[in-house]
Amino acid sequence: xxxxxxxxxxxxxxEDKSGLYKDLAKLPGDYxxxxxxxxxxxxxxxxxxxxxxxxxxxxxxxxxxxxxxTFVLAGGFGLGRLExxxxxxxxxxxxxxxxxxxxxxxxxxxxxPLAPYRYLRFVLDxxxxxxxxxxVDRALAAELAALRxxxxxxxxxxxxxxxxxxxxxxxxxxxxxxxxxPQALQQVFARIGKSLSxxxxxxxxxxxxTALEARHEQGDxxxxxxxxxxxxxxxxxxxxKTRVAExxxxxxxxxxxxxxxALALWYRLAWTAYYLALLYKKDPGDHxxxxxxxxxxx
Numbered sequence: 001x002x003x004x005x006x007x008x009x010x011x012x013x014x015e016d017k018s019g020l021y022k023d024l025a026k027l028p029g030d031y032x033x034x035x036x037x038x039x040x041x042x043x044x045x046x047x048x049x050x051x052x053x054x055x056x057x058x059x060x061x062x063x064x065x066x067x068x069x070t071f072v073l074a075g076g077f078g079l080g081r082l083e084x085x086x087x088x089x090x091x092x093x094x095x096x097x098x099x100x101x102x103x104x105x106x107x108x109x110x111x112x113p114l115a116p117y118r119y120l121r122f123v124l125d126x127x128x129x130x131x132x133x134x135x136v137d138r139a140l141a142a143e144l145a146a147l148r149x150x151x152x153x154x155x156x157x158x159x160x161x162x163x164x165x166x167x168x169x170x171x172x173x174x175x176x177x178x179x180x181x182p183q184a185l186q187q188v189f190a191r192i193g194k195s196l197s198x199x200x201x202x203x204x205x206x207x208x209x210t211a212l213e214a215r216h217e218q219g220d221x222x223x224x225x226x227x228x229x230x231x232x233x234x235x236x237x238x239x240x241k242t243r244v245a246e247x248x249x250x251x252x253x254x255x256x257x258x259x260x261x262a263l264a265l266w267y268r269l270a271w272t273a274y275y276l277a278l279l280y281k282k283d284p285g286d287h288x289x290x291x292x293x294x295x296x297x298x
Contacts, residue, residue, distance in 0.1 A: 004279050007159045008152050018285025025148055027114055028140040031121040032107055039094050041068040042127045045085050048076015052184040053120035056259055067094045073119045074100035113191035139255035139264040147271040162275035168223040170197040173236045175228030178262040185269050193273030194282045208239045219244045227265050
């Protein structure tokens with residue numbers, strides 16, 4: 001491999017043609033605000049970029065909806081699914097609010113690797129959970145202080161982790177406090193870092209114990225990233241120490257509750273993916289082919 005870039009060189013960030021580091025740096029608080037009130041109770045549906053925030057929001061919403069408001073986070077390629085979901089939502093809701101980049105969206109949210117945060121924050125404000133949204137913003141702001149490009153590598157956990165992941169494949173292991181976080185990280189790592197990672201199934205101890213038994217060498221390029229601390233992650237860590245090249249534990253700093261903690265971890269790994277893309281000499285912004293596919297699918 002050729003000499004790798006210096007992440008502490010300010011000139012390096014000129015290679016970020018899309019200016020993604022600016023979006024990362026301004027993300028806490030960067031979301032559209034609701035301009036009106038919406039009738040309760042609330043429901044949520046998520047596609048594409050909206051699937052993970054919808055998953056997080058379900059922990060704050062009832063399982064059934066009786067003529068209130070359904071928020072449709074339409075952040076992906078509809079491909080016929082969106083029309084059916086909208087029909088079902090309108091049948092059981094007094095109001096349907098579509099967020100996303102498409103023509104049917106009432107609240108416009110451009111397609112973007114960081115869009116999950118913006119979907120989440122809009123809906124939290126819209127359903128009267130503004131205090132939780134503010135806790136999310138505080139958690140991201142606390143992370144940002146140590147992650148921005150101006151912070152040198154030795155003091156920057158995202159830069160350090162990016163260096164540790166060169167030529168490695170991350171294997172995500174997350175506490176049950178963080179619903180579907182491994183899959184969300186797999187998505188953001190692909191979108192920004194242009195790199196493969198592995199999100200095992202929920203309750204994956206059986207997966208960890210058996211997946212590498214036949215071919216142990218497949219574990220050589222894997223780094224297990226353990227997110228959070230509970231009985232499950234501690235046991236998974238013990239198992240994986242004998243099966244992958246390296247195990248690294250990552251915990252949120254100063255966040256208040258499962259959703260702020262999950263967003264803080266997602267944000268730190270988004271920065272990590274950003275630095276890894278630069279080390280691989282790839283543009284961290286969206287791939288041109290992805291943009292063309294979105295245009296064709298609208």
